[in-house]
Amino acid sequence: EVQLVESGGGLVQPGGSLRLSCAASGFTFSDHWMDWVRQAPGKRLEWVANIKGDGSEGYYVDSVKGRFTISRDNAKNSLYLQMNSLRSEDTAVYYCTRALEFWGQGTLVTVSS
Amino acid sequence: DIQMTQAPSSLSASVGDRVTITCRASQGITNDLGWYQQKPGKAPKRLIYGATSLHSGVPSRFRGSGSGTEFTLTISSLQPEDFATYFCLQWNYYPRTFGGGTKVEIK
Numbered sequence: 001e002v003q004l005v006e007s008g009g010g011l012v013q014p015g016g017s018l019r020l021s022c023a024a025s026g027f028t029f030s031d032h033w034m035d036w037v038r039q040a041p042g043k044r045l046e047w048v049a050n051i052k053g054d055g056s057e058g059y060y061v062d063s064v065k066g067r068f069t070i071s072r073d074n075a076k077n078s079l080y081l082q083m084n085s086l087r088s089e090d091t092a093v094y095y096c097t098r099a100l101e102f103w104g105q106g107t108l109v110t111v112s113s
Numbered sequence: 114d115i116q117m118t119q120a121p122s123s124l125s126a127s128v129g130d131r132v133t134i135t136c137r138a139s140q141g142i143t144n145d146l147g148w149y150q151q152k153p154g155k156a157p158k159r160l161i162y163g164a165t166s167l168h169s170g171v172p173s174r175f176r177g178s179g180s181g182t183e184f185t186l187t188i189s190s191l192q193p194e195d196f197a198t199y200f201c202l203q204w205n206y207y208p209r210t211f212g213g214g215t216k217v218e219i220k
Contacts (some may be wrong), residue, residue, distance in 0.1 A: 035209075044200075044211050044212070044213045044214060045157070045200060045211040046201070046211070047202075047208050047209035047210065047211070050209075059207050060208075060209075061208040062208070089198070095156055095157075100147065100202060100204060100209065101159055101162070101168075102158070102159075103156040103157055103159075104156060105155070105156050106156055
């Protein structure tokens with residue numbers, strides 16, 4: 001059974017940093033692209049970034065380019081999202097997904113002073 | 114960016130009703146479209162991928178159709194557990210983009 005468990009969310013001040021993690025199990029992690037998707041309160045879902053199975057390629061939505069970095073550790077079956085220079089508009093539930101097919105339960109990030 | 118226009122934004126229906134939701138892409142995305150169901154406080158679940166293929170374990174009352182720019186999700190006979198919000202998603206282009214959602218409520 002595919003399982004994705006996010007962690008690392010919380011309250012952070014504007015301009016601060018946070019690192020989200022996603023622990024994956026139930027499949028061969030290195031075989032799959034992984035994505036982060038977020039959902040701000042009352043807003044539609046927004047795709048954030050993805051990364052190829054071997055980590056050699058990654059793509060970002062323009063609003064996070066230069067501030068967020070997606071990475072993975074295939075030895076640990078883990079996906080990460082390093083978020084720097086956080087803004088209030090980054091407040092959202094962040095979901096880890098296996099190629100937009102299977103989704104974790106999400107972790108809440110709140111950017112507020 | 115590809116704009117995904119989903120309609121209606123909400124609808125009221127009864128158990129047993131046939132429900133149709135549409136998504137229109139601002140440009141052609143071949144069949145790189147999925148449909149998802151989301152219940153309050155829960156993660157989205159994929160129902161359909163490749164515009165027409167049923168995700169494993171999803172009941173056959175869910176059907177996807179369309180290609181290019183026009184897509185439809187049909188629920189042939191609405192069940193109590195189907196009251197939820199439904200989204201479309203395109204993955205033909207970066208950035209991936211979602212429809213605005215359709216909330217299906219009990220009449």
